[in-house]
Amino acid sequence: xxxxxxxxxxxxxxxxxxxxxxxxxxxxxxxxxxxxxxxxxxxxxxxxxxxxxxxxxxxxxxxxxxxxxxxxxxxxxxxxxxxxxxxxxxxxxxxxxxxxxxxxxxxxxxxxxxxxxxxxxxxxxxxxxxxxxxxxxxxxxxxxxxxxxxxxxxxxxxxxxxxxxxxxxxxxxxxxxxxxxxxxxxxxxxxxxxxxxxxxxxxxxxxxxxxxxxxxxxxxxxxxxxxxxxxxxxxxxxxxxxxxxxxxxxxxxxxxxxxxxxxxxxxxxxxxxxxxxxxxxxxxxxxxxxxxxxxxxxxxxxxxxxxx
Numbered sequence: 424x425x426x427x428x429x430x431x432x433x434x435x436x437x438x439x440x441x442x443x444x445x446x447x448x449x450x451x452x453x454x455x456x457x458x459x460x461x462x463x464x465x466x467x468x469x470x471x472x473x474x475x476x477x478x479x480x481x482x483x484x485x486x487x488x489x490x491x492x493x494x495x496x497x498x499x500x501x502x503x504x505x506x507x508x509x510x511x512x513x514x515x516x517x518x519x520x521x522x523x524x525x526x527x528x529x530x531x532x533x534x535x536x537x538x539x540x541x542x543x544x545x546x547x548x549x550x551x552x553x554x555x556x557x558x559x560x561x562x563x564x565x566x567x568x569x570x571x572x573x574x575x576x577x578x579x580x581x582x583x584x585x586x587x588x589x590x591x592x593x594x595x596x597x598x599x600x601x602x603x604x605x606x607x608x609x610x611x612x613x614x615x616x617x618x619x620x621x622x623x624x625x626x627x628x629x630x631x632x633x634x635x636x637x638x639x640x641x642x643x644x645x646x647x648x649x650x651x652x653x654x655x656x657x658x659x660x661x662x663x664x665x666x667x668x669x670x671x672x673x674x675x676x677x678x679x680x681x682x683x684x685x686x687x688x689x690x691x692x693x694x695x696x697x698x699x700x701x702x703x704x705x706x707x708x709x710x711x712x713x714x715x716x717x718x719x720x721x722x723x724x725x726x727x728x729x730x731x
Contacts, residue, residue, distance in 0.1 A: 427496035433461035434557025461581040467508040502559035530575020534561035536713030541706035551620040557581035580687030619699035626709035629687030632677040634705040
């Protein structure tokens with residue numbers, strides 16, 4: 424059995440094709456479109472150009488799936504269509520233009536699906552989880568393998584860039600503005616939510632990009648998917664410095680995130696310190712794998728991953 428899943432995010436749109444066999448899933452194919460839909464939101468409304476951009480991305484994915492002889496896909500959206508004032512209008516336009524019926528998942532559901540997706544790869548019983556997206560960041564605390572509290576914050580790498588940064592890389596002033604917005608949003612949650620927890624599990628494009636750059640910078644083993652507090656602080660200092668070394672690292676390893684990486688990194692660092700974590704672990708799985716197992720296969724325990 425093959426199953427295609429399309430995730431319409433605020434920064435990127437992603438297509439993943441899975442093969443399901445004998446209670447296990449394997450990723451056969453991935454494709455990404457850096458649509459940047461959060462950049463098309465004006466006064467809380469996704470513009471006609473933004474809707475057209477989403478439709479174009481979906482049509483491109485349809486062509487890709489047709490070449491793979493896949494007729495259909497499950498499509499869901501996160502903050503890209505959730506945190507706008509014209510959600511129903513956008514959904515109707517997308518359905519009319521592409522034929523795709525898009526499911527918009529809530530922030531709390533996104534947090535839980537992201538957590539379950541990450542746990543398909545990681546065997547971690549207790550800690551905290553975050554998913555840094557383009558326009559929202561989800562967080563879950565968990566103990567003995569059971570999710571406890573979950574929240575969706577209205578901050579993301581692309582939305583913070585759009586609100587605070589005038590150049591490509593944020594300077595000191597822009598970073599201070601970003602830090603302030605992060606603090607104002609995150610501190611709305613009760614202080615008890617932030618009891619010391621370690622490790623911090625991170626998913627999303629920002630996390631993968633930080634781990635990739637840090638791996639090259641520190642010459643880490645290929646299989647290492649975690650950073651210590653010291654390593655996170657050091658790579659953060661390098662990337663936030665505004666020096667040529669910072670832009671060179673981003674352009675060399677994650678060029679399509681040149682404008683959003685530092686805002687996303689600031690979220691990661693703030694949440695890391697807020698949970699008093701000792702290490703951060705990055706998972707290659709997340710909300711799409713959670714959606715696959717929880718929503719499409721209706722199984723939160725039996726479906727296991729395979730090596731990809």
